[in-house]
Amino acid sequence: MATGGVALRKIRFILLQNRQGKTRLAKYYVPLEDSEKHKVEYEVHRLVVNRDPKFTNFVEFHTHKVIYRRYAGLFFSLCVDITDNELAYLECIHLFVEILDHFFSNVCELDLVFNFHKVYLILDEFILAGELQETSKKLCNFWSAIDSFLFKQWLKNMQSETGILAGGDMSLQRVLIQGVDMFGKRIGFLKFTADVYDKATGKKVPGIVFARGPAVAILILLDSEGETYAVLTEQVRVPVGRLILELPAGMLDADEGDFVGTAVREVEEETGISLNLEDVIDLTAFLDPTTGCRVFPSPGGCDEEIGLFLYKGKVEKGVIRQLQGKETGLREHGELIKVHVVPYEKLWRTTADAKVLTAIALYEMAQRQGLLPPLNS
Numbered sequence: 001m002a003t004g005g006v007a008l009r010k011i012r013f014i015l016l017q018n019r020q021g022k023t024r025l026a027k028y029y030v031p032l033e034d035s036e037k038h039k040v041e042y043e044v045h046r047l048v049v050n051r052d053p054k055f056t057n058f059v060e061f062h063t064h065k066v067i068y069r070r071y072a073g074l075f076f077s078l079c080v081d082i083t084d085n086e087l088a089y090l091e092c093i094h095l096f097v098e099i100l101d102h103f104f105s106n107v108c109e110l111d112l113v114f115n116f117h118k119v120y121l122i123l124d125e126f127i128l129a130g131e132l133q134e135t136s137k138k139l140c141n142f143w144s145a146i147d148s149f150l151f152k153q154w155l156k157n158m159q160s161e162t163g164i165l166a167g168g169d170m171s172l173q174r175v176l177i178q179g180v181d182m183f184g185k186r187i188g189f190l191k192f193t194a195d196v197y198d199k200a201t202g203k204k205v206p207g208i209v210f211a212r213g214p215a216v217a218i219l220i221l222l223d224s225e226g227e228t229y230a231v232l233t234e235q236v237r238v239p240v241g242r243l244i245l246e247l248p249a250g251m252l253d254a255d256e257g258d259f260v261g262t263a264v265r266e267v268e269e270e271t272g273i274s275l276n277l278e279d280v281i282d283l284t285a286f287l288d289p290t291t292g293c294r295v296f297p298s299p300g301g302c303d304e305e306i307g308l309f310l311y312k313g314k315v316e317k318g319v320i321r322q323l324q325g326k327e328t329g330l331r332e333h334g335e336l337i338k339v340h341v342v343p344y345e346k347l348w349r350t351t352a353d354a355k356v357l358t359a360i361a362l363y364e365m366a367q368r369q370g371l372l373p374p375l376n377s
Helices: 034-049 086-104 109-114 116-126 138-146 149-159 259-271 317-323 344-350 354-368
Strands: 013-018 023-028 058-061 064-071 074-081 170-183 186-198 208-211 215-224 227-237 242-246 249-251 306-314 337-343
Touching: 013 034, 023 034, 023 109, 023 116, 034 058, 034 064, 034 074, 058 086, 064 086, 074 086, 086 109, 086 116, 109 116, 138 149, 138 170, 138 186, 149 186, 149 208, 215 259, 215 317, 215 354, 227 259, 227 344, 242 354, 249 259, 259 306, 259 337, 306 354, 317 337, 337 344, 344 354
Parallel strands: 215 306
Antiparallel strands: 013 023, 013 074, 058 064, 064 074, 170 186, 186 208, 215 227, 215 249, 227 242, 227 337
16 A cells, blocks of 8 residues: 555554553454463553653564554554654554544544444554555545434434334345545535345345435415415536426435424525425325335435425415516525426426425325315415
8 A cells, every 4th residue: 555655564563552551452463372462562562651752753673663653641553564664654643543533523542442343443444454445534534424314314224113124134244335425514425335135045135325314395385366386496406417496405404303494494595485384284294104204216226215395375476476586595505596486287297306296296195185274374
């Protein structure tokens, strides 16, 4: 593995010890007996703790050398070949500490003691078979992914009563994080593969996952002078390369689970219309409980689950004219949104947005079965 253009050879072992000599992490990449390991840990600790701070952070150790750095009361030590580049390994130690600090949010010794299994997992992603596998700070994001709401929610769905792991017929053997997209300081999207096997056949089932979490959309119907209108937003959608007319919609923030509040907030941001929470109807709540009362637009590749809501009210004709063509959205976030108002009877032919078509189906069936409350003024 190369870092900064410098070839690095095999690491013999890595130790993490406190000032009292307690070894908090030890990973050996060469075969040693237990007695030899204890001797090595004792000698390395005595070597680095008693070394004068004025000296360099690398010292000969038998026929090899130890490179170490001290962080508060912890010593991180690597044993490498005598001809290896010391400065490169010093940077590698610092990067490993940065990854731990990012993952544990200000790491301390107790984090390493009580989460040693996570520390070893991170180390195995960083160093494998004595060779550096990753020299980028992006590894911090990958380990944040494992601890993120998106990943935990996906795993929760897998293990739920209706999840594919619940019956014991399937087994999850490995997850490989392939990509992380950050929205500021939080994780927005995850891309990973999951190795899930059918126990009866031993065959692996398709398991490529694009995780973006739950979202909401709202069908706004406005009655004016005997005609019903639907409010849509026009947005640039780069993935499909087109301008799309769609329902006002948005993603839930973190794990707050406030579907109705998010729907109302998105409507105000994207259309300028202020709605009361109590006037919004959850259309997906009419679905059978076994469905989770959410719709999945693309379950073959994406975990997105959408709550579809309805607002229906009466307005003056002037309100319809004011909304038509109105430019809205959070411009500082790149949201270039234009409002469109279309007659409801033409809505199903106006757009290919799956949220619109699903909302129409739920609304029509709920209306046919008398499940909807009276119209709002």
